[in-house]
Amino acid sequence: MSSRPKTINEYLKLSNISKEGKLISPITETHCHLDLLKDVNLHDLRSSLEELGIRRIITIGTSNKNFEQVQNIQSNLKEVYFTLGTHPHEAKHFKDEDISYIKSIVKQKPGKMVAVGEIGLDYHYDFSPREVQIQVFKKHLELAIELELPVVIHTREADVDMMDILNTYAPKMKKKGVVHSFSSGLKLGKLAASLGFYLGFNGIITFKNAEEVREAVRQTPLNQILVETDSPFLAPDPFRGRQNEPTYIPVIVDKIAELKQVSVEDCLSIVETNATQCFFLD
Numbered sequence: 001m002s003s004r005p006k007t008i009n010e011y012l013k014l015s016n017i018s019k020e021g022k023l024i025s026p027i028t029e030t031h032c033h034l035d036l037l038k039d040v041n042l043h044d045l046r047s048s049l050e051e052l053g054i055r056r057i058i059t060i061g062t063s064n065k066n067f068e069q070v071q072n073i074q075s076n077l078k079e080v081y082f083t084l085g086t087h088p089h090e091a092k093h094f095k096d097e098d099i100s101y102i103k104s105i106v107k108q109k110p111g112k113m114v115a116v117g118e119i120g121l122d123y124h125y126d127f128s129p130r131e132v133q134i135q136v137f138k139k140h141l142e143l144a145i146e147l148e149l150p151v152v153i154h155t156r157e158a159d160v161d162m163m164d165i166l167n168t169y170a171p172k173m174k175k176k177g178v179v180h181s182f183s184s185g186l187k188l189g190k191l192a193a194s195l196g197f198y199l200g201f202n203g204i205i206t207f208k209n210a211e212e213v214r215e216a217v218r219q220t221p222l223n224q225i226l227v228e229t230d231s232p233f234l235a236p237d238p239f240r241g242r243q244n245e246p247t248y249i250p251v252i253v254d255k256i257a258e259l260k261q262v263s264v265e266d267c268l269s270i271v272e273t274n275a276t277q278c279f280f281l282d
Contacts, residue, residue: 004238005238008052008239008247008248008250008251009021011238011250011251012052012250015250015254015264016264017250017253017254017257017264017268018052018053018250021051021052022051022052022053023052023053023054023250023268024053024264024265024268025053025265025268025269025272026053026054026055026268026272027053027054027055027227027249027250027253027268027271027272027275028054028055028056028057028058028272028275028276028281029049029054029056029057029058029227029228029229029246029249030058030178030180030200030226030227030228030275030278030279031058031060031152031178031180031181031200031202031226031228031229031230032057032058032059032060032228032229032230032231032232032246033059033060033062033230033231033232033233034057034059034070034073034080034246035059035066035069035070035073036232037231037232037243037245038232038243040243040245042073042076042077043076043077045245045246045247046077046079048247049079049246049247050079052247052250054246054247054249055079056079056080056081056275056281057077057079057080057081057246058080058081058082058083058114058115058279059073059074059080059081059082059083060082060083060117060118060152061082061083061084061085061117061118062085062086062087062089062090062118063086063087063090063093063094063098064086064093064094064095064098064101065090065093067084067098067101067102067105070082070083070084071105071109074109074112081112081113081114081279081281082112082113082114083113083114083115083116083117083118083152084101084102084105084113084116084117085102085115085116085117085118085119085140085151085152086098086119086136086140087118087119087120087122087154088119088120088121088122088127088128088133088136088137088154089122089125089127089128090127090128091128091129091132091133091135091136091137092127092128092129092132094132094136094139099139099140099143102116102143102147103143103147106147106149111282113149114149114150114279114280114281115144115149115150115151115152115177115279116140116141116143116144116147116149116150116151116152116177117140117151117152117153117154117177117180118152118153118154118180119136119137119140119141119151119152119153119154120133120137120153120154120155120158120162121133121134121137121154121155121156121158121161121162121165122154122155122156122157122158123156123157123158123161124156124157125156130161134161134165137165138165138169141165141169141173142169144173144175144177145169145172145173145174148174148175149175150173150175150176150177150178150278150279150280151173151176151177151178152177152178152180153177153178153179153180153197154180154181155179155184155188156183156184157184159184159185159187159188162184162188163187163188163191166191166192166195166197167191167195170195170196170197171195175280176195176196176197176198176278177197177198177278178197178198178199178200178226178278179192179197179198179199179200180200180226180228180230181200181201181202181204181228181230181234182199182200182201182213182216183204183210183212183213183216184216185212186212186215186216186219189216189219189220190219193220193221193224197224198224198225198226198274198278199216199220199224199225199226200225200226200227200228201213201216201217201225201226201227201228201252201256202227202228202229202230202234202236202252203229203230203234203235203236203237203240203244203248203251203252204234205217205236205252205255205256205259206236206237206240206251206252206255207237207240208237214259217256217259217260218259218260222256222260222262222267222270222271223270223273223274224274225256225260225270225271225274226271226274226275226278227249227252227253227256227271227275228249228252229244229245229246229248229249229252230244231243231244231245231246231248232244232245235248236248236251236252236255237251238251239251253267253268253271256271
């Protein structure tokens with residue numbers, strides 16, 4: 001782009017991904033944290049998303065601390081789906097009762113709770129002991145197998161353990177899921193894809209120092225890629241430094257189309273099909 005847009009509407013005017021300010025075909029935001037958005041009226045956000053052509057949103061549960069909040073958001077916004085799980089940062093706070101609770105919610109809200117997650121391993125921060133992270137991760141994978149639900153996986157600097165665990169559990173999983181916010185090594189990416197998982201990409205692919213992540217996009221089949229914002233984190237360039245929002249998803253699609261050397265029309269169509277198939281959305 002010849003100039004740097006200040007708003008997503010300005011961005012769309014400079015891009016060929018939209019027509020008259022609306023995406024040329026609808027898209028799903030597959031990973032965000034609506035409960036963490038600051039100073040955002042969710043009903044106003046819903047209107048903005050509808051105007052842009054973003055038709056579905058998946059908001060993510062990360063621990064027993066926000067399980068009820070994500071459900072309340074979903075109950076008030078029909079376009080919203082949700083997940084429940086224990087993020088590796090929160091693994092030290094996990095209780096076995098959380099598993100029973102998730103089982104009860106699946107029965108109460110079939111079709112709206114679409115995955116077990118966000119779960120996984122994070123050895124960058126180690127906010128929870130690694131052995132606890134592994135134990136809690138495995139419990140959630142076993143839950144996903146029992147419930148026949150896909151998973152939303154977080155992994156950072158834990159490639160070896162993650163590959164071992166995926167090799168063990170993936171064959172037992174009727175529905176796989178996504179390794180979200182992918183920024184791991186290519187070896188893990190290729191393994192996850194070979195096991196049937198999708199890889200989720202977000203604003204990181206626009207960062208100057210993220211060439212390895214862009215290479216992961218190039219090497220991942222387009223029919224195994226999901227687009228996400230992970231808002232309020234990781235706002236894409238040219239909006240980096242601001243609070244991220246689901247409205248920035250067109251920037252991610254644009255960049256993936258560029259990296260995969262396909263038209264934005266094809267990119268939009270394929271990643272939307274991927275979202276529907278990964279999470280079995282209606």
